[in-house]
Amino acid sequence: MDAGQLKGRTGLARILNATGYSMAGLKAAFTGEAAFRQLVLINLVLIPLAFWLDVTRAERAILVGVVFLGLIVEILNSAIEAAVDRISLDIHPLAKRAKDMGSAAQFLALSLIALVWSTILL
Structure with a gap:
């Protein structure tokens, strides 16, 4: 088919x-993807913690949402890397740029998790 x-x-x-x-x-x-497994472990800790904390429902939704966002971005980052590697394993400036931007997106997502959790908890 x-x-x-x-x-x-x-x-x-x-x-x-x-x-x-x-x-x-x-x-x-x-x-x-080891990074995805690590984020799953973080989610297994942070999501129950979000339900244990004394926060509003909106804050809880944000706490859970941002950790899910980290998983989503990691999947997209891995997909970019796989597609680039499928095209060629040769070192090329455009391939490096694509992979670096995927990595930067994940860095920003992890920074957002840290920012949101620290803002709500502190």
Whole structure:
């Protein structure tokens, strides 16, 4: 089956296919990316902590949301790296720029986590 046939699906079949692809992506991130596994561990600590803390519901939602954002950015960063590496493993200025920008996005996401958590807790 080619990509055109898959994209032509509608309704529940399309949702099921998309869910399967998403689960495969999460599995690939968890098994293949140490940074993603580390962020999952951080989430396993911070999310229960967010529910234990005496904060408003809005603050709790923000605390949980930013740690999920870290996971999302790490998946996107890993996807950029995989796509660049698929094209070529040769060192090229554009490949370096793409990888560096993905890394910078993750740095900003982690900085946001630290900023939000420290602002709400302090």
